[in-house]
Structures are given as structure tokens and as C-alpha cells.
Amino acid sequence: MVEPDRMSLLDEIYAYGQEHGGMWNVSxxxxRFFHLMLQAIVAKRVLEIGTSNGYSTLWMVDALEKSGGWLTTLEQDPNKVRMATENLERAGLKERVDIIEGDARTTIQDLDKRFDFVFIDADKESYQHYLTHALKRVRPGAIIVADNVDSHADEVADFLAMIERDPWLEDVRLPYGGGQVMMYVRPGR
Ligand SMILES: C[S@@+](CC[C@H](N)C(=O)[O-])C[C@H]1O[C@@H](n2cnc3c(N)ncnc32)[C@H](O)[C@@H]1O
Incomplete structure (x- = not known):
């Protein structure tokens, strides 16, 4: 459960995106699904690729506060980094989040942590690149979710084929917003 003050902030951030456009927040x-999932797997470290104004970040880091976890999020737009920072500060959760500003195609290669959960939600043409690097940085049994696989089916076709080719990835589709694919990285990969 998200406590009422934070839920109001989440609603406000989402409403801002709906009103002004350009934030492309998850539904x-x-x-809610991320919040539940992170608690269920007792996630301690999460990587997000594509922060925007911090809406999905806030959902996830609220769950991580309960497990004493941390989140790293990658965003190239300085204005969105500023908005996300302000929103996370308002929630009192900024100290649990490392926002790395810059092109995620590069910054993802410099990460040195090992993650329990990865959310891919940036430029669709780079999804294969993000998955390749995410797989180097996850623990066995990690979960990886990528957004917009239905709404951007053409752009992510090669990415979905890459998942299907990998016998160590078990995947399922989720129906939220633009549609997601969720992968379980089978131990031993
Ligand atoms: C769909 S939005 C993320 C929405 C956010 N996850 C949420 O649900 O609130 C995608 C974000 O990725 C960022 N982005 C796109 N390409 C990027 C890149 N190469 N490196 C870093 N950020 C990128 C965009 O600026 C945008 O803010």
C-alpha cells in the first residue's frame, strides 16, 4: 500500500503528464504492478532506463523504501531530470535514487551494481542494446520489464525476437498501457 500523501503526489504527477503531454508516464x-512485484521479490536494487518526471520511479522507490532498497535511473533530458528530482524530493525519497543524466546508451555501460529488477522505458530503437547491457548487470533470477511493446510493435520486433531466441529468458506479456513484456532471467544464464 502507498500511504495517502504519496498517493496524492503520484496522482498529481500523473495528472500533470496527462494535461501537458510529453511525459509518457506508465499507466x-x-x-501498482511494479509496486507489488518489487515487494514480492524483495528487490534491493532497481535500474530504470527512461525516468521522465519520475512517475514510475516514485512507484518503484516507494516499494524499495520498505525493503531498504535503492534505485538507479537513466535520463538524458535535463528538464526531466530536474522535474524527477523535485518530485522525488517532495516524496522524501530522493536519497534512495541515483539519477544519472546523459544518453542511457552510454551511461548503462558504466554501471557497476547488480540489479534485481530492470525497467526499460526509453528510446525503442535501443531496446536490444539496453537488454544486452541489462543482462550483464542482473542477478540470477532477476526480472526485466520493457514498456510499449504493443504500442510500438514495429520498432521493438527485433527486440522481441531477441528474447524469444534466448532459452534462459522466460517471458510473458502484460496488458498495462502500451503493453509490456516481462522476463524472468533463469538462474544459470
Ligand atoms: C516513456 S518516457 C519514460 C516514462 C517514465 N518511465 C514513467 O513512466 O514515468 C521515456 C524517457 O526516456 C528518455 N530517453 C529517450 N531516449 C533516451 C536515451 N537515449 N537516454 C536517456 N534517456 C532517454 C526520454 O527523455 C523520456 O523522458
Whole structure:
């Protein structure tokens, strides 16, 4: 459960995106799903690729506060980094989040932590690149979710084929917003 003050902030951030456009936030259902999933797997370290104004970040880091976990998020737009920083500060959760500003195609290669959960939600043409690097940085049994696989089916076709070719990835589709694919990285990969 998200406590009422934070839920109001989440609603406000989402409403801002709906009103002004350009934030491309996940749907509230997807946020709820991430919140539940991170608690269920007792996630301690999460990587997000594509922060925007911090809506999905806030859903996830609220769950991580309960497990004493940390989140790293990658965003190239300085204005969105500023908005996400302000929103996370308002929630009192900024100290649990490392926002790395810059092109995620590069910054993802410099990460040195090992993650329990990865959320891929940036430029669709780079999804294969993000998955390749995410797989180097996850623990066995990690979960990886990528957004917009239905809404951007053409752009992510090669990415989905890459998942299907990998016998160590077990995947399922989720119906939230633009559609997600969720992968389980089988131990031993
Ligand atoms: C769909 S939005 C992320 C929405 C966010 N996850 C949420 O649900 O609130 C995608 C974000 O990825 C960022 N982005 C796109 N390409 C990028 C890149 N190469 N490196 C870093 N960020 C990128 C965009 O600026 C945008 O803010």
C-alpha cells in the first residue's frame, strides 16, 4: 500500500503528464504492478532506463523504501531530470535514487551494481542494446520489464525476437498501457 500523501503526489504527477503531454508516464495500473512485484521479490536494487518526471520511479522507490532498497535511473533530458528530482524530493525519497543524466546508451555501460529488477522505458530503437547491457548487470533470477511493446510493435520486433531466441529468458506479456513484456532471467544464464 502507498500511504495517502504519496498517493496524492503520484496522482498529481500523473495528472500533470496527462494535461501537458510529453511525459509518457506508465499507466497507474503498471505503477501498482511494479509496486507489488518489487515487494514480492524483495528487490534491493532497481535500474530504470527512461525516468521522465519520475512517475514510475516514485512507484518503484516507494516499494524499495520498505525493503531498504535503492534505485538507479537513466535520463538524458535535463528538464526531466530536474522535474524527477523535485518530485522525488517532495516524496522524501530522493536519497534512495541515483539519477544519472546523459544518453542511457552510454551511461548503462558504466554501471557497476547488480540489479534485481530492470525497467526499460526509453528510446525503442535501443531496446536490444539496453537488454544486452541489462543482462550483464542482473542477478540470477532477476526480472526485466520493457514498456510499449504493443504500442510500438514495429520498432521493438527485433527486440522481441531477441528474447524469444534466448532459452534462459522466460517471458510473458502484460496488458498495462502500451503493453509490456516481462522476463524472468533463469538462474544459470
Ligand atoms: C516513456 S518516457 C519514460 C516514462 C517514465 N518511465 C514513467 O513512466 O514515468 C521515456 C524517457 O526516456 C528518455 N530517453 C529517450 N531516449 C533516451 C536515451 N537515449 N537516454 C536517456 N534517456 C532517454 C526520454 O527523455 C523520456 O523522458
Amino acid at each position: 497507474p495500473d503498471a505503477g
